[in-house]
Amino acid sequence: MFSIRTRWDDEPDACFDEGNLVMCSFDLFGAGTETTSTTLRWGVLYMAKYTEIQEKVQEEIDSVIGQSREPSMEDRPNMPYTDAVIHEIQRIGNVVPLNLPHVTNRDVQIGGYTIPKGVMVMPNLTSVLFDKNEWETPNTFNPGHFLNKEGKFVKRAAFIPFSVGKRVCLGENLARMELFLLFTSCLQRFTFSMPPGVEAVFKPRFSITLSPQPYQICATLREE
Numbered sequence: 267m268f269s270i271r272t273r274w275d276d277e278p279d280a281c282f283d284e285g286n287l288v289m290c291s292f293d294l295f296g297a298g299t300e301t302t303s304t305t306l307r308w309g310v311l312y313m314a315k316y317t318e319i320q321e322k323v324q325e326e327i328d329s330v331i332g333q334s335r336e337p338s339m340e341d342r343p344n345m346p347y348t349d350a351v352i353h354e355i356q357r358i359g360n361v362v363p364l365n366l367p368h369v370t371n372r373d374v375q376i377g378g379y380t381i382p383k384g385v386m387v388m389p390n391l392t393s394v395l396f397d398k399n400e401w402e403t404p405n406t407f408n409p410g411h412f413l414n415k416e417g418k419f420v421k422r423a424a425f426i427p428f429s430v431g432k433r434v435c436l437g438e439n440l441a442r443m444e445l446f447l448l449f450t451s452c453l454q455r456f457t458f459s460m461p462p463g464v465e466a467v468f469k470p471r472f473s474i475t476l477s478p479q480p481y482q483i484c485a486t487l488r489e490e
């Protein structure tokens with residue numbers, strides 16, 4: 267902190283200053299924590315609803331990792347089903363539905379339209395993540411969207427929860443690692459279910475992010 271302070275005192279034109287430090291901290295906690303934890307909250311809810319999918323994830327965890335060690339990133343290529351489930355949670359969870367606002371810095375031609383310089387543009391990620399020309403069952407939770415006939419993981423061009431282009435999410439790789447390690451660790455230890463008589467609610471709460479309504483869940487410790 268001291269060396270940063272000295273630098274911006276010495277170089278008043280430097281682009282890194284106290285305001286920048288505050289915004290970087292906001293990025294880490296706001297952009298970085300809320301998005302990932304919200305995705306995991308959707309994941310737990312979908313697992314509690316689709317118990318047969320949860321069981322298949324746990325079978326894969328048991329055969330690839332077992333119960334005696336923690337998951338690691340080296341496991342991911344050997345766990346296509348779990349990888350597909352996490353991708354599907356991100357697709358249908360649609361946590362950042364309208365991306366972040368951008369502004370054109372020059373006149374732009376796109377799809378026969380002219381967008382003048384200085385216009386705010388909000389790319390609609392929802393329209394791509396639920397495009398019926400891209401997804402076999404856009405409105406249904408279906409990990410098969412990311413699996414081929416042999417059960418291998420397949421990438422899909424329309425999977426863009428982190429956006430695309432120059433301003434694509436800076437934390438994408440970190441987020442994908444966090445999601446894999448946390449989701450797998452949770453399902454290695456626990457089975458999630460809805461409390462007796464309670465139905466899972468998938469209607470989201472809408473703000474900058476789409477999050478599940480607060481819910482109660484049963485987390486049952488799996489047998490060793």
Ligand code: HEM
Pocket residue numbers: 293294297298299301302305361362365366427428429430432433434435436437438440441
């Ligand atoms: C599931 C988790 C996450 C999702 C769905 C997500 C999604 C997004 C989206 C849609 C954008 C806007 C991109 C654009 O403007 O075109 C973005 C930007 C950004 N994200 Fe993430 N994000 C996630 C996790 C993270 C994490 C873990 C970090 C860092 C620790 C992070 C840091 C950032 C930053 C710094 C930007 C701004 C990039 C820029 O404007 O150049 N994100 N994210």
